Amino acid sequence: MKLISVLASILLATTTWAGLKDLNSQTSPFKLAPLPYAANSLEKAIDAETMTVHHDKHHQAYVDNANKALENKKVSMIEILKTASKQPTAIRNNVGGHWNHTFFWTVLSGKAEDNQIPETLKKDIEKKWGTFEKFQTEFEKAGASQFGSGWAWLIRTSSGLEVVATPNQDNPLMDTVEKRGWPILGADVWEHAYYLRYKNKRADYLKSFWTIVNWKQVAEYDQEATKTQMP
Ligand SMILES: [Fe+2]
Known part of the structure; x- marks a missing residue:
């Protein structure tokens, strides 16, 4: 029985969505997918208790509150994000929270081979910031100086890579931001x-x-973002 539930959660985690476009097209009522790895697999930086509470309690609450706020309306994530400025606060915050966290879990990994940056992206980052370390400093600065709660992002825009920060559960796909772009990396702060x-x-x-x-x-997100028009 336990094996069946483990297999089911692996299947759910790997088939829920396959990329940025796919995540955007998820429709309400939203569901919380399991973490795509064990909660203790990121111990190098984040402890298992934080991961468990973050996913099972905080992310679950965004999902539940988004569904509650949307009542029985069937709507895709991107329809909400694109029109965030006109949405009631509860919808903007909770759908934003669901998108951001679903994305966040996938840009983390405890596996050493996933932690290596592919050359093409590294070169692009160096082209923009001079060195990879300078990019890291700018990203850390964006996250550390975001007043209150929010996110730091690396985004792909039509004019290249950018580092931005957003407050609360906003993200760079929303019509409320100064610079819209595809998120390819995000840090929850x-x-x-x-x-x-x-x-x-x-x-x-x-x-x-x-x-x-x-x-x-x-x-992979960057490759998709480069060839996909902004919604
Ligand atoms: Fe969070």
Whole structure:
């Protein structure tokens, strides 16, 4: 019985969506997919308890509250994000929260081979920032200086790569941001993402974040973003 439920969760985790476009087209009522790895597999940077509470409680609450706020309306994620400025706060925040967290779990990995950045993306980053370290500093700065809760992002726009930050559960696909673009990497800088281990030291959490980035996945998102028009 246990084996069946493990197989079912693997199947659900791998078939729920296959890329950015696919995530955007998920429709309500939304469902919480299991984490795509064990909660203790990111210990290099994030402890298992944080991962469990973050996924099972916080992400679940975004899903439940999004469904509640949408009542029985069937609507895709991107329809909400694209019109975020006109949406009631509860819909904007909770659908944003569901999109952001679903995406976030996939850009993390405890596997050393996923943590290696593919050359093509690395070269693109170096072209934009001069060195990979300068990009990291800018990303960390964006996350650390976001007042209150929010996210730091690496995005692909029609004019290249950019680092941006958004407050609350907003994201770069929303019509509320200054610079719209495809998110290809995101770091949750809400206290619930790091407080148990790092307490008030958000900058330390962001430094450790690099040890668990799934660059293989980020590069795949980047390839998709490069050839897909912004919705
Ligand atoms: Fe979060």
